[in-house]
Amino acid sequence: QEQLVESGGGLVQPGASLRLSCVVSGRLSKSVVGWFRQTPGKEHAFVASIMGSGYDAEYADTLEGRFTISRDNAKSTVYLEMNDLKPEDTAVYYCAARSPSYHFTSESREDYAYWGQGTQVTVSS
Numbered sequence: 001q002e003q004l005v006e007s008g009g010g011l012v013q014p015g016a017s018l019r020l021s022c023v024v025s026g027r028l029s030k031s032v033v034g035w036f037r038q039t040p041g042k043e044h045a046f047v048a049s050i051m052g053s054g055y056d057a058e059y060a061d062t063l064e065g066r067f068t069i070s071r072d073n074a075k076s077t078v079y080l081e082m083n084d085l086k087p088e089d090t091a092v093y094y095c096a097a098r099s100p101s102y103h104f105t106s107e108s109r110e111d112y113a114y115w116g117q118g119t120q121v122t123v124s125s
Contacts, residue, residue: 002026002114004033004095009119012085016123020080022095022116032098032105033078034112035069037091037121044094049105050078058105085123092118 008020024033034049048069050057057069068081078095096112106112 002028002097004028004097004114004116006093006095006116006119009093009121011122011124013125014086014123016085017081017083018085018121020082020093020095020119020121022078022080024076024078024095024097027100028097028114029076030073031100031114032102033071034096034098034106035078035080035093036096036109036112037089037093038118039091044109045091046107046109047093048080049107051105052100052103056105058107060107082121085121087123090121090123092120094118 003025005023012018030052035047036044037047038044046060048059050069054071066083071078095116097114099113
C-alpha cells in the first residue's frame with residue numbers, strides 16, 4: 001500500500017537545525033519525492049524534490065543553501081535537513097510522491113499524487 005509518513009517536526013528557536021524524515025512505503029519507495037510546506041490560508045509551497053535514485057534534486061530558490069534533501073533507499077526514507085531556521089519557516093511540512101512512472105523532480109504540487117499527513121515545524125524564541 002502506498003503511504004508516506006513524516007516525522008521530526010517540533011518547536012525550535014531561530015538559528016536551530018531540524019531534520020524531517022519521510023518513510024515511503026509500497027511501490028513508491030523509489031519514486032520522486034518532494035517536500036512542500038503550508039501556512040494557514042495559503043497554498044502548499046514547494047521546498048525541495050529529489051529523484052528516486054537520489055541522483056538529482058532541486059530546491060526553491062529562496063531555500064537552497066539552508067535546506068538539503070536526501071534519501072536512503074535502503075531505509076525507504078527521504079530526509080529534509082533544515083539549518084539556520086527562521087520564524088518564517090514555521091509551517092506544516094508535507095512530503096509527497098510522484099507516480100512511479102515519472103522519474104524527474106517537479107516544483108508543482110499537482111504533479112504529486114500521494115501525500116503524507118504533515119508535520120508541524122514552529123520556529124520561535
